[in-house]
Amino acid sequence: METVQLGDVLGSKRNGGEEPEPSPMYDIIELFFFAYRDFVGDADRLLENYKFGRAHHRVLHFVNRQPGLKIAEILAILQITKQSLGRVLRELLDTGYIEVRPGPVDRRQRLLFPTAKGRKLALDLARLQSKRFARVFEGLPPGAYDQAVRFLLEMIDPGDRGAIAERLRLSSLSPERQRA
Amino acid sequence: METVQLGDVLGSKRNGGEEPEPSPMYDIIELFFFAYRDFVGDADRLLENYKFGRAHHRVLHFVNRQPGLKIAEILAILQITKQSLGRVLRELLDTGYIEVRPGPVDRRQRLLFPTAKGRKLALDLARLQSKRFARVFEGLPPGAYDQAVRFLLEMIDPGDRGAIAERLRLSSLSPERQRA
């Protein structure tokens, strides 16, 4: 007669000797959804005053972080098409938050720089989001920040993880070295 | 003479005896962005096969998690308008992933239930996202899961946090009790 195993829940079929499907991790799935929603909500509210959206924020953020970014580079970071970028970038250029200079070596390239105005807005946005994180880690034990960084890094697709860790100079936190 | 303090970087102005602005936490800001992008990317790819988008996913997910959810309740959870919900809900109804029954006590209400087909798709999606989390915590020390849950919970606006923790029966993980 069939015995139902302890881990065999949620309709996971008996699959010939393989491991039973573990139950979905509903808790952390939903927490991640709500946490991200509130995280971006902070910036959204500030951006309303400027009639900018999230797309503008993302472009301004990365240009501010890496002045001189090339079009191709920001397209790769944001994983959007040049047409999508074009619209928001034009608005950021027209309103004077970002400016363009031709590449010094390859003049086909257009390098993106934040203006003073752009740097200020980017900083205001980053500070706002930092406030949430600061409040979060005040409410958590010491070490929680490093643990969160490692958790988030692990959440990123392995293919992109190296490049992002490098951009952020987080290589010392790579999980291989961390687990020791 | 003025001495520049160690934390006084990034042009934070000296503001008459107040605390200096701490530097923005760029690392974790960007990691959160990339982590969420890859997290939802998993489900996005699966949903393409069904010609559904993220909005359908969210509705199906919460209806599956709380069968009998009322329209007003899912609007509150998702924080969208009934018009926005209407479109995707209609498609989920028409294609037979969700069904509606009148409220047993108040017949104006329409209670939402997943069909068998809906439960299967919701489960497939949740499993896919759980796989990412499972891989993440395999790469991290024991305890990382609980720490991540606490971190994400703290990221949520305090007003919503209680309700969400309760829905997830996470009250035992509330930070007050945790820090002991």
Next chain:
DNA sequence: TGGAATATGTCAACAAGGCTGTCATATTCG
């Protein structure tokens, strides 16, 4: 030097998923 490749811009059309505003219907409540 001239043609191919590259970096970027632009125009058009479309789709998803938000929004507001307005009005209709059924039901419940006082």
Next chain:
DNA sequence: CGAATATGACAGCCTTGTTGACATATTCCA
């Protein structure tokens, strides 16, 4: 019975993503 409530539906708009096609300037290579 009339007001309040729960919901649906229509219309139109916005942001931000997409594809496809074509233009321009510049660089690279044979």
